[in-house]
Amino acid sequence: GENVEQHPSTLSVQEGDSAVIKCTYSDSASNYFPWYKQELGKGPQLIIDIRSNVGEKKDQRIAVTLNKTAKHFSLHITETQPEDSAVYFCAASGPGYSSASKIIFGSGTRLSIRP
């Protein structure tokens, strides 16, 4: 089945700097890649997603890139702010899964923004 690996597990950056989180997936048929942000005591929330027909997508300070050949995708956060501190999860989904919308999650990255 699909396997999603996420790095790093923890990341600390200075406020205002950029943060990059990387994920790889194993199933070449995967075609949907969402990113979730989980704040303390809350459930994960979708922040951005990308489908396999595009290589990059941006939404204000966050962007996601996808390299289908290498089977990896990355989350980029620019001009980081204290409220960006959270755990971030990448995920992948595709037609080979037993359920149409079952998503396989990475292990998460705890991002800390230093003031």
Next chain:
Amino acid sequence: GAGVSQSPSNKVTEKGKDVELRCDPISGHTALYWYRQSLGQGLEFLIYFQGNSAPDKSGLPSDRFSAERTGGSVSTLTIQRTQQEDSAVYLCASSYTGQRGDTQYFGPGTRLTVL
């Protein structure tokens, strides 16, 4: 509108007891998912309900775990004869159609502690 709600928010139980966790999805959402999140870990898929179709139970870790969804809305996850390794946050999510790429909206989770 109201998001996904879960109850209780916290549950402490003794080893060997049964527990029931409740999820109220967003009104009108046809798909409902249960995940387990152990301390510092990613999200582990447990079970998926889509409309009137048979649920996808492929993620349930043992026959002590079961779930039902009544009337296509509220769902309960039941863990029988709880073990200490069952301690985790149990997250529920719902999506509008359950189709691939459909955003999953998560509830705040139930933190289960088995003593």
